Amino acid sequence: MDIEAKLRSEAGDVRGLRMEARLLDAEGAVSARHEQSLSFTARESRATATLKLPSAHLWQGTDDPYLYRLSIRILDSSGRIVDSVEQAFGIRQMQFDAKRGFVLNGKPYRLRGVGYHQDREDKGWAIATADVEQDVATMREMGVNSIRLTHYQHGQAIHDLADRYGLVLWDEIPLVSAWTLGDAKDATPGLIANARQQLSELIRQNEHHASVASWGIANEVDFGNSLPAFLTSFTGAPPDPLPLLKALNRKAKALDPSRPTALATCCEGRLFAPGVEVPITAPEADLGGANRYFGWYYGKPHEVGSSLDALHAQRPAQALSVTEYGAGGTTTIHTDNVLGGPVDSRGRAQPEEYQSYVHEQNWAQLAARPYLWATWLWVGFDFASTVRSEGDAQDINTKGLVSFDHKLRKDAYYFYKANWSEEATVHITGRHYTDRAYAVTDVRVYSNTPSTQLFLNGKSLGTLASCKQHVCVWQNVRLVAGTNVLTAHGSIQGTTIKDRVEWRLSPAMARTVRIDSGALVAAKSAIGLYGSDNFFEGGEAGSIVEPADFGKPATPISIAGTSDSAVVATYREGDFHYRIPLENGRYRVKLTFVEPSVAGNARRFSVLANNRVAIDDFDLGNASRAAKTAVVRSFSVAVAGGLLDLHFKPITGQAIVSAIDVVR
Incomplete structure (x- = not known):
């Protein structure tokens, strides 16, 4: 293991000092050690060392996120510590295979996760480490093993937690959708310098984290002449993002040749109106990422599969991921049939049930494609987003699986918990739809237990086993006037997991x-x-x-x-x-x-x-x-x-x- 230490002396010449590099295991014992003399006359210098570790305990993601401590100490002739640095250090090998997907330490390791914004209600971005810890706990409970840190650099807290819990990270800079103003065709020198600086800081601050897998250089800069008017306005041909992307890709490679660059696209392969042209940006980074909202902004939910197959066929040598997918959902708005009418992706009609439907349909397609090196749903938590008047909120993106206050979990959260987590899960959907419009309805339960039994007012409606995608459905359940108590019992290894909801049906609706x-x-x-x-x-x-x-x-x-x-x-x-x-x-x-x-x-x-x-x-x-x-x-x-x-x-x-x- 090669180490490079950057040294700076405010006192001038350095004589008679020693640099000691140690790798400490989780118990604090020294696993490897190297010591050398230091001598330099310039104010700054670099020292290199090699630590030999015959048998390393590897960082294995969520299965075994083993961390060493890497300690660098500067000692004087009497053995006094002059300065020291210590940090967590995980040893792992990450590969991105266009056919097998993500490979961790030589074995395929499917990454499934969420996009994460760091804001929350009443705090904005002024969040504390405890808030981040709470969010990570919520995501881990759902079964997440990866997080896409969008769309800007996040703090050290999330990186430290990801190292500790084995969560693989996609880091990225805030180059999002537009990079020119008005009719300008080129990025200004100031913007280019700022983007390069942010990329440099992103890499230098986070390159030693075992959890970081890739450097994202941009998000959705491929709208072409379909760029939404609320972002910018231009006439004629749209600005070309390729020169800036090429420059950022080169910069990332120079700073950290050990990690691949990545890019999230919105628009290649989608169906547009005549006259819409979008640039092909995906080849400008090592890894492909597709933001695709089939079933929400366009198309049918199941069509995401064929769309991804077409992208994969277009560039069979480039590893492909899905960096965003999903739908809005509001716990105060409901539907009795997700196919009853068109969804209102820009407006108020965003029922919780439709969000769950899109995720169920999308995930069925994504899970069936092993060539995807990762999938990140959009998004972990509702977040602030101006010009939106959607669902029951103003200036909020409602696609989160958890509410803006980070407390209320929507039904779709439990769909993924049933499919991703090893924890026994039984969840009756529609719990927020309490006053029912119809006396006859289907009852859906997300359950990963081998068998699940449903009761209505204490009477069994039967047992279902081995439900596809862990979605169990009892059809045409007739409710009674008044209060209806539904309970679901899932049995696993002699233990019963229960969930309970109450629905009301007025005498008039009966x-x-x-x-x-x-x-x-x-x-x-x-x-x-x-x-x-x-x-x-x-x-x-x-x-x-x-x-x-x-x-x-x-x-x-x-x-x-x-x-x-x-x-x-x-x-x-x-x-x-x-x-x-x-x-x-x-x-x-x-x-x-x-x-x-x-x-x-x-x-x-x-x-x-x-x-x-x-x-x-x-x-x-x-x-x-x-x-x-x-x-x-x-x-x-x-x-x-x-x-x-x-x-x-x-x-x-x-x-x-x-x-x-x-x-x-």
Whole structure:
């Protein structure tokens, strides 16, 4: 083991001093030692030494984060210590293989972790070491073995803790998205100098930490001409990031040739509108990192897999990681069906359940790709982010698995704990959705125990075993009016792990089904509680409302003929069914229709209730006379067999419905 010590003498010439280098094991015993005389006349000098360690105890990540102490002492002729430095020192070998992923000490070691911002509610960045320790404990409990330190240099506390607990780190500088102002095509000399300085300080301050795996030189500088307007504005061709990236890559190599450089990209391989061009930046660093939000900002959650395969095929020799993925989620906002309508990634409709759905779908794809050297979800904790009006918060990025105060853990946190942690985990989802809209619902439990049993008000609903991705689902559970106590019991090695939630179903909702068609999150109504779109089969969700964007809220709309404009502004259209579970009996069905565009469109359809025509050859354009006007039709129906099947069957154009009310 080679050591280089930088020495400085304020007294001038140095004579008669000795440098002693020692490697101390965890118990304080000397494992290796070297001593040499010092003699130099300049104010600064460098001394080198070699420590020979026949058999090293390796730093093995979270499995065995063994640390030595490296001690350097300067002694005078009488043996008095003139100066000394001591630091933790882990011995390990890290490799990044384009096919096998991350390799630690010769063995594949899958890195799974989170992105981490160091701010928190009421403190901003003025956090204490105890705050960082608490955050690390929260992440470790979830099963994290790696952290991406975003998007700036973090303090020594997180590095020391990572060394101690075996957490592999991605460090990076704050070169994020934009590096010029206005129409400038080149970075200023001052910015270039600042970026080089920050990279130098990042490396020099953290290069001796065993936990540090790579040096990140930039994040998402590949927007090209798709750069969001809130970041900058320019005309013509966008600035080229490649010269700056090349310079930073060279700088990192000169400072620390032992570690690879890394880069997180946003945009290569994504589907854009015609005319959008993005630069290919990934080859400018040793390691690839992809920030990909399939199921949130674009695409479907499962499409992340094929997108990564395409990137891997593009550069088969470069090790690839996923540096960001995920979705927003708010514990005060809920959906009854994650497929009920489009997600509002820039606005308020960000239900907790949808966040869990995206993570479940994304992780299924990521876990199946061993060539990924690491994956970091976005993000460990909610954090401050201006121009956002999302979920139930202002200027907060809601993608954290833990709330901004770092106390409340969202359901998705427990999905990863069940999949990543060796600790027995049983967690009933939907615990924050206490006042339920529907009497019949699925119950989902994240459980990594061999078998899990669910109880409703003390009655067993059955046992499920070996659930895929540790997600156990009891379908079509019927709640009772009043309080519903759900308990889940997971058994492992003779020990029972339990979880308990309480849901409430009002007497009114026990006899009523109100569906806000086409809505992922049900709107507030003047007549009572609606559930989000549910029980449907087929059709496509749509909305009359213009969606939100960064810094711009959704535009509310007024619809004639109703006091519930927000409810009927969304719709489902096509050829589709609603198969609604109901107790046998007679019901009154009220359907609300709104033509979303120009009145007079060719839209004629029938509605069948349990295969009998309830509304025949309905011409919505003729009935409404004007677009964005509510039209109501009602009928009675007898339900036998516990199901009401409403079939919206097109004759000309597409069938459509905006709201469904079914009352006993």
